[in-house]
Amino acid sequence: MNKVELFFISISPRGHIVPMEEVAKHLVHQNSRFSITVLIIKTSFETNTIPYDQPVHDRIRFIYLSLPQNQNHDLNRPKLIESHKPLVKEAVTTTITSSNDSVLAGRGMLKEDEDEVYITRQWLGVGEVRWFWYNSGAATLSLCFHLQALHDSQNIDITEFNGSNAELPVPSFRNPVPAKVLPSSVLHKDRAAEIFGFTRRFRETKGIMVNSFMELESQALNSLSSDPQIPPVYPVGPVLTPQMDGQDHCSDIMKWLDDQAPLSVVFLCFGSMGSFGEDQVKEIACALEQSGHRFRWSLRKPPPKGTMQLPTDYSNLEEILPKGFLDRTGGIGKVIGWAPQVEILAHSAIGGFVSHCGWNSTLESIWFGVPIAAWPMYAEQQLNAFQLVVELGLAVEIKMDYRRDRMTENEPIVSSAEIKRGIISVMEEDSDIRKKVKEMSEKSRNASVMSGGSSHSSLRRFITDVIDNVQ
Structure with missing residues (x-):
């Protein structure tokens, strides 16, 4: 039986990598066919990057992708990601060719920037991006889809709400959402254009894993699942940073x-x-x-x-x-x-x-x-x-x-x-x-993957769908 190779791609700060690492652990523990390579785009300002000299599992490995200093684009995340495409291609090709019994299942589960470009993801030019790992909540994800649909289908300029006292009805929220709490990135034209472009691409994926659980965000998750134009969403949280055992x-x-x-x-x-x-x-x-x-x-x-x-x-x-x-x-x-x-x-x-x-x-x-x-x-x-x-x-x-x-x-x-x-x-x-x-x-705690709750069921559903897509 062929192994299934998954590639996770992350920007380097700890808050980006650790949840992705924890999801990777759950996946390989749940299914012996999975091997996971985490490609980490290292930024020059990150001085406290987690070292991964010792593997966390024999089927999980980490590869740092680092450009020369004079080619770094820390202040422009789209350029940062674009500039790393050749390194990503090389890493994916090397991994696949060195493992003759692996089938490539997914590329580019890219953790979002914790910056104002709060959902910065990108096609990485290495093939089809089939699934996304979304480390923010389901309500935020649903908002992205909603605003992009308003922009595309009704020609609504979301940036006009910048500084407004308006309140917006959003399917993932019971109460109207004040424009004052919308993410800054959707209120500026250049950022909004990028975000809506990425969101359109989310719709083309096989599915999205989200770091949440049904009992916390039932309104948002039900809203996402009821929209036929949104791919399946798998709530597998809470995915938490592990404790450090009294270091x-x-x-x-x-x-x-x-x-x-x-x-x-x-x-x-x-x-x-x-x-x-x-x-x-x-x-x-x-x-x-x-x-x-x-x-x-x-x-x-x-x-x-x-x-x-x-x-x-x-x-x-x-x-x-x-x-x-x-x-x-x-x-x-x-x-x-x-x-x-x-x-x-x-x-x-x-x-x-x-x-x-x-x-x-x-x-x-x-x-x-x-x-x-x-x-x-x-x-x-x-x-x-x-x-x-x-x-x-x-x-x-x-x-x-x-x-x-x-x-x-x-x-x-x-x-x-x-x-x-x-x-x-x-x-x-x-x-x-x-x-x-x-x-x-x-x-x-009852919902968590470890306890066999609702998120465990969602993770099992994700694994089944991945396997079905590579048969």
């Missing part, structure tokens, strides 16, 4: 949490690209101090303006924080740099999570039953925040329509009063939101 670099953080009472600590973390300028940092510090809650704050230093570099840790926190803040709050809080987010969210001391509402972070908070205070920044995060706060009642709002343009000096300021209100609300012990999050946490 040394996070031991001090966990020891501090061990000394705190259950549900007593609010955790602030804004993702791998999340950072703020000095004025906003001071507002956050003021809110934390006035709230009186214990806290763990992951504070990162912004990269130079106009660059796509990742935030870094401060060498001296006193240079950015209000004078005396560390001394005044030393008994109740800790400010750190990079944070082991999954380990912290899993700890019993964590009672609330101030988050940018990235989809990975959203699924992690739900899994561990930690309510979110929503403070989105870029990509599809405003839409995620709307879904969590308004649609599902799983989060409180700090600033749902906040937008951060990392390429300019434009940084709106959220006041300490707004932040304080969100912190106090998310830390309320017996709130309805906390109860709903706990209930959804149980549903996420």
Whole structure:
């Protein structure tokens, strides 16, 4: 019986690769015919790329694709992907020719950019792209299809909603969606044209795996499945970043949490690209101090303006924080740099999570039953925040329509009063939101691939469809 070779293609930051790796593990564990090669497009600004020297499974391997420095296109993702086509072709050809008993099943399950081009995928010029791996939620996917259909069939210019107070009926949402929470990329003509082009290509695929589960996004998933012009969608989530089993670099953080009472600590973390300028940092510090809650704050230093570099840790926190803040709050809080987010969210001391509402972070908070205070920044995060706060009642709002343009000096300021209100609300012990999050946490665990729930059934359906397509 022939082996089936799948190629996954990802951009290099950790938040892109890890969910794809976890899906790959599930696939090879479920079917002995599958072998998977993950092709990683390495960007020059990624300084903390996960090393894959040791294979995670004997039928999964990772290949880095890296251009010479003078050919890198980090600031233009379509060009970045286009420039890697020859490397992708070479890697696919080499893999297939070296494995005489393999059948090529799919090429180009490309994880989206966590950037403002929130659904950047591309034909990679190596043959038919048959399936996509979509690491954001089903509601976002459905929105993409809906907006593209409005543009194509009704000639509606979506970019005219930029700055508008309009509200749009969208099949994947029960409530009208404010234009203010639409992803920035669909509100700018050049980006919107690219996105709608990619979305048209989604319709030509055999199917789309999405990092979600039926119990969380039934409205969106039912909407997608009822549209005959959309290929099958397979919800196989929640696909989570694995815990690191007490690695040394996070031991001090966990020891501090061990000394705190259950549900007593609010955790602030804004993702791998999340950072703020000095004025906003001071507002956050003021809110934390006035709230009186214990806290763990992951504070990162912004990269130079106009660059796509990742935030870094401060060498001296006193240079950015209000004078005396560390001394005044030393008994109740800790400010750190990079944070082991999954380990912290899993700890019993964590009672609330101030988050940018990235989809990975959203699924992690739900899994561990930690309510979110929503403070989105870029990509599809405003839409995620709307879904969590308004649609599902799983989060409180700090600033749902906040937008951060990392390429300019434009940084709106959220006041300490707004932040304080969100912190106090998310830390309320017996709130309805906390109860709903706990209930959804149980549903996420019951749905997961590992527990044999609804997502396990969806993964089995995907495997069957892949096998049927290569017979």
